[in-house]
Amino acid sequence: MPEQLLQQIVNGLMIGFMYSLVAIGLTLIWGVMNIVNFAHGDFLMIGMFTSFWLFTIFGLDPLFSIPICFLLLFILGIAIYRFIVSKVMKGPMLAQLVVTFGISIFLSNLAVYFWTPDFRLISTTFLQGTWDVGGINISVPKAIASIGSVITSICLFLFMKKTKTGKAILATEMNRESALLMGINTERINSLSFGIGAALVGVAGAFLSTYYYIYPQVGGLFGTIAFAVVALGGFGSIEGAFIAGILVGLAQTLGGFYFDPSYKYAIVFMIYLITIWIRPQGLLGW
Amino acid sequence: MGKNLWWRMGLCLFLLFTFSFSAQAQQKIIKIGAVYPLTGNIASTGLDCKRGVDLAVDIINGKYDLDLPLAKSEGLPNLGGAKLQIVYADTKGDPKNGMSEAERLIAQEEVVAMIGAYQSSVTKTASQATERLKIPYVCSDSSSPTLTERGYKYFFRVSPHDAIFAHDQLVFLKDLEKSKGKKVQTVALLYENTEFGSNAGKYLKKYAEEFGYKVVADVSYSANATDVTSEVGTLIKSKPDVLMHASYITDAILFTKTFKEMGFAPKGILTMAGYIEPGYLPAVKADGNNIIIRSTFALDLAKKKPLVAKVNELFKKKYGIDMSENAARSFMAPFVLADAINRAKTTESEAVIKALLETDIAGKQVIYPWKGIKFDPQSHQNVYAQGTLVQIQNQDYVTIWPFASAAKDVVWPFPSWKGRK
Numbered sequence: 001m002p003e004q005l006l007q008q009i010v011n012g013l014m015i016g017f018m019y020s021l022v023a024i025g026l027t028l029i030w031g032v033m034n035i036v037n038f039a040h041g042d043f044l045m046i047g048m049f050t051s052f053w054l055f056t057i058f059g060l061d062p063l064f065s066i067p068i069c070f071l072l073l074f075i076l077g078i079a080i081y082r083f084i085v086s087k088v089m090k091g092p093m094l095a096q097l098v099v100t101f102g103i104s105i106f107l108s109n110l111a112v113y114f115w116t117p118d119f120r121l122i123s124t125t126f127l128q129g130t131w132d133v134g135g136i137n138i139s140v141p142k143a144i145a146s147i148g149s150v151i152t153s154i155c156l157f158l159f160m161k162k163t164k165t166g167k168a169i170l171a172t173e174m175n176r177e178s179a180l181l182m183g184i185n186t187e188r189i190n191s192l193s194f195g196i197g198a199a200l201v202g203v204a205g206a207f208l209s210t211y212y213y214i215y216p217q218v219g220g221l222f223g224t225i226a227f228a229v230v231a232l233g234g235f236g237s238i239e240g241a242f243i244a245g246i247l248v249g250l251a252q253t254l255g256g257f258y259f260d261p262s263y264k265y266a267i268v269f270m271i272y273l274i275t276i277w278i279r280p281q282g283l284l285g286w
Numbered sequence: 287m288g289k290n291l292w293w294r295m296g297l298c299l300f301l302l303f304t305f306s307f308s309a310q311a312q313q314k315i316i317k318i319g320a321v322y323p324l325t326g327n328i329a330s331t332g333l334d335c336k337r338g339v340d341l342a343v344d345i346i347n348g349k350y351d352l353d354l355p356l357a358k359s360e361g362l363p364n365l366g367g368a369k370l371q372i373v374y375a376d377t378k379g380d381p382k383n384g385m386s387e388a389e390r391l392i393a394q395e396e397v398v399a400m401i402g403a404y405q406s407s408v409t410k411t412a413s414q415a416t417e418r419l420k421i422p423y424v425c426s427d428s429s430s431p432t433l434t435e436r437g438y439k440y441f442f443r444v445s446p447h448d449a450i451f452a453h454d455q456l457v458f459l460k461d462l463e464k465s466k467g468k469k470v471q472t473v474a475l476l477y478e479n480t481e482f483g484s485n486a487g488k489y490l491k492k493y494a495e496e497f498g499y500k501v502v503a504d505v506s507y508s509a510n511a512t513d514v515t516s517e518v519g520t521l522i523k524s525k526p527d528v529l530m531h532a533s534y535i536t537d538a539i540l541f542t543k544t545f546k547e548m549g550f551a552p553k554g555i556l557t558m559a560g561y562i563e564p565g566y567l568p569a570v571k572a573d574g575n576n577i578i579i580r581s582t583f584a585l586d587l588a589k590k591k592p593l594v595a596k597v598n599e600l601f602k603k604k605y606g607i608d609m610s611e612n613a614a615r616s617f618m619a620p621f622v623l624a625d626a627i628n629r630a631k632t633t634e635s636e637a638v639i640k641a642l643l644e645t646d647i648a649g650k651q652v653i654y655p656w657k658g659i660k661f662d663p664q665s666h667q668n669v670y671a672q673g674t675l676v677q678i679q680n681q682d683y684v685t686i687w688p689f690a691s692a693a694k695d696v697v698w699p700f701p702s703w704k705g706r707k
Contacts, residue, residue, distance in 0.1 A: 004519050007548070011515035109325065117329030119539060119565045130547055139547045212512075213539050213569055217327050221512050249513075256516025262479055262506040264516055 007136050008253045014142040016249020018208060021149040022222050023229035023241040024156060025200035031173040031236025032193040035085070038100040041223025042107035043198045047073055047205020048214045049115060055122050055209075062122060062210045063144070069202040077198025081191045089190075104219075111216035120214045127210050145207035152203055153242050156196075160238065169193050173236055225268075232272050234285020244283060247271070314368035316633055318623060319391035321402040321412050323379035327510065328405070328534055330565045331612055335404050335427055336374065337605055338613030342620040343370050345600070353593055353651055355625040362628040370624055373397055377408050384408035388415035398633040399424065401619040404612070405534075406430030407481035413441045422626075422638045426619040427612065429559070430485045434667040440635070442642055442661055444618050446671035448482070448532070448558065451580040452489035454673045455530060455556050456497045458578075458687045465689060468698055470553065474503035474526035476517065476541075478533055483509070486532035486558055494530075502526050509537045518544045527553045533560035542570045542577070546703050553699035554578060556675075564610040567681055574678045576700050581676045582654050583614035584685045586693040594653050611683075614653055622647070622659060642666075655691060 026040045047069045054060040054068060080103060088099045127141040160166035171179040172189045180186050212218070229248050233240025251271050256264030275283060320339055323332035347369045350357040361367035373395045375387035384403050391397045392415070400416050400423040403409045409428035416423040417438050425433065426444035429451065434443050462468045473494050477487035484506060494501050503524035507517050518541070521529065529552050533541065538560030545551070560566060561579045585608060588595035597617075601609040609617075622645060627633055630641035647659040649670070657670040675687035677696055686696040 004523055008516060008519050011513070011519075015513040015515070112325060112329065117325070117333065119330065119535065119569045121539070121569045121571075123571055130549070137548050142547075211543070213536070215330075215536075217329075220327075221510055225512060252513065253516045253519070257519045260505075261514075261517040261520055262508070265508065 003135050004257070005254075008257045009250065010136055010138060012250035012253035013246060014139070014146045014249070015253065016246035017146040017149040018142075018204065018245075019222075019225055019229050019248055020242045020245025021152055021204040021207070022201055023226040023233070023245050024153060024238050025197035025204075026226050027230045027233065027236055027238060027241040028156075028169075028193050028200070029197040030230060031238075032169060033085075033089070033190055035089070035096050036100065036227075037194075037197065038223070039080075039104040039107060040100075040197075040201055040226060041219025041221070042104045042111075043073055043077070043201045043219070044205045044208070044222055045111060045214075045216060045219040046076065046107065047202035048209040048212075048218060049111065049205075050202070051206040051209040052120055052122055052214050061127075062206050063127065066148070066203055066206045069206040070199045073202025073205075074195045074199035077195040078191050080198075081194035085194065086187070086190065104223075108216050108219065115216065117216055122209055122214075139211060141210035145210060148207050149204070152200065153238075156200065157238060165189075165192065228269065228272055232275055232282055234282030237282065237284040240282055240284030314366055315371050316362070316365070316368050316627060317371050317373055317395060317397045318620070319388065319395065319397035319400045319402075320372050320374050321377050321384055321387050321391070321400065321408065322374065322404060323408070324374065324376040326378040326380070327536060328379050331404060331535060331563055332376075332379075334564055334610055334612045335402070335616035337601070338609070338615070338617035339372060339401065339620055341597075341601055341604060341613075342617045343372055344604070346370050346620060346624045350600075352596055354597075355621045355647060355651055356628060362624060364628045364631045365633075370620060372401075372620070377403055377405075377412075379405060379408065381405075381407045381411040384410075384412035385415045388412040389419070392416070392419050392421055397421070398635075399623050399627070399638065401425065401616075401623065402427070404428060404616070405480075405482065406433060406485070409433060410481055413438060416440055420635050422623070422635060422642060424619045424623045424626075424642070426617075426622070427615045428482075430481050431489065432481070432485055434662075434665040437664070438666070440639060442622070442666040442668075444622055444659055444668045444671065445582055445615050446673045447667065448486040449489045450671065451558060451673045452486060452493050454675065454687075455490070455580060456493045456499070458556070458675055459499070459528065459554075460497060461687065461689060462696070462698065466696075466698070468553075470499065470527045472500045472502045472524075472526045473528045473530055474505070474521050474524050474552070475501060476503075476505045476507070476521065476529060476531045476533075478509040478537055479506040480509070482534075482559070483532045490530050490532070499528075507537070509534045511537065511540065514540050514544050515548065517541075518548050518550055522548065522550050529555045530557070531555065531561075532558040535560040535563045535565055538563075538566055539569050542573050546573050546706075549703050551700050551702045555700055556580075561678075562611045562676070562683065564607065564612070567678070572681060572706070575681065575706075576678060576697050578675055578677045578686070578696070579683070580673050581611050581683070581685075582671075582673055583609075583611045584674065584676045584683050584693075585609070586683075586685050587653075587655055589693065590691065591650075591653070591655070593650070597653055618652060618654075618659075 051062045051065045054065040131138045229244045233244030255267030361369045377383040406428040429448045431447040431449040477483035626641040630637040649658040676683040677686045684694045
């Protein structure tokens, strides 16, 4: 069945690109600050709801709400860092561990309070339907989201390698003390990378809202997979998270198709286990 | 000093009297525990069940001109007009919370009976707690057959279970062939992998084989999935005539979208649970059309049962929306319990159990197309419970089977996705 094989590869790539985009924000925050952002999935949920409400109230197509999601989540990320996370960074390890977890519970319950636990879908964007390419069905919103994910990831990559701020983030990631000695304001870098991490997942939320249902707990599903992706790619490695996202997407659809769909997540985590057995630091971690 | 002491003692006595007096004058309250998923993945469903329960309690506690048990009297007349009070606990959809919350309700809130929990896996653990603590549990919204196969003394189920539903769906396929000449040969099974789905799948498989259909695919999956393209790919590969799907709501939405995206259109899609929840149609809109769902309730029953229209009117007045199947199922448990407690004239467990076993509610007193409510002495399953099938037509649920009580003709085969918006 080569047609179904190709179909599954295409589907795997499309969901994989989405995982990548969700995971690169998470890995950035981890790399710079060494804290696990458990609220990452909830940032995604807020991005999705932002896009949903902009569409419902102002009729703004999700594609145009991407910059707004980016900005809003950037501000939210910085605010959460400044007012909550930075205070805890000086505290004990356990406090650092639970603070983002608390933010996660707070955000998802706040969403239940304001927007009820109902499911919502944006169904009338101009990104609807499927393309039939030689017998393979390609969902238009998923394809656009995949392209968007690649472009966003390349932008982040260039930003990190070419700009001074990006290099400062990388330097902080590699060695905080030395970066501080070189005159980098690491506190500013912290809040900036928390903001960028949140903003990236906001963009992912806007793309995801074009084809996935939106509800307050939606972040949990993607958040859990994002952790596996980040660990597989190597904590802190943006390229690693990008490649690992695609790998996880492919493993999930192909593994599910060729073995048994009920084992698809087991296959994903098996690959993860084998990888960290051979390379404990992840694919591209150091 | 002495004077001061007397004064204080007097005040104490005065307070003691006033409080004991007010406690006596106060209306007697019967506390019933309800465990539902009020937050988490299927919180929208939990909220819907809660609406049904709350309306039932309104009707029992107040005076209504409806032919429902205890509707015409205020509270429970045999217990001096005692009122029901529901104490809710949130399971978050997790079986371990089902058990711990049931225990907490019994120990701390001192509830005398339990209802809920919608998800069969949660009902299973919650009823383990009530069985151990000897508290009656009346369930009208969980459908896993195993719940009434355990021989529990304190557990009763009002609604039909999935073995009945599964059997119904295959009888429907046979009827379709007999009276409409539409032949079906192969079926594919798709079900979520917890208590509810895997048991529904087991019975669908059993009956499909007994009825002589070939099962060409047997796919289980996790309801918390981000993507189900490999599942749908497997289904497409097996080329079934009919798909039978047991799902919760999130997966129902995701599968509908994926069916459309990948162009999967067998002759018929017969489903359970998720597709009939109030969150489903608003989310998928016209993409839900032509899907067939097992049901115990549909608003078009009102044509033959005026009670349904009256209850729905009250529901609409209270919540601003039509009564859904979930709300309608959860609606019945408080009546069954209140009726039993009223006849038992006490809230003491053993007496209530005895009364529950003697329950005999007439068909005209329920909002479903059943002959009534009467529990099997061994399994404690309602012997009259049966299902119907509804189909989504023009974004509305209409009864299509049994053909005798159908409101509209079934749309068969399922039209291809091409050309549908």
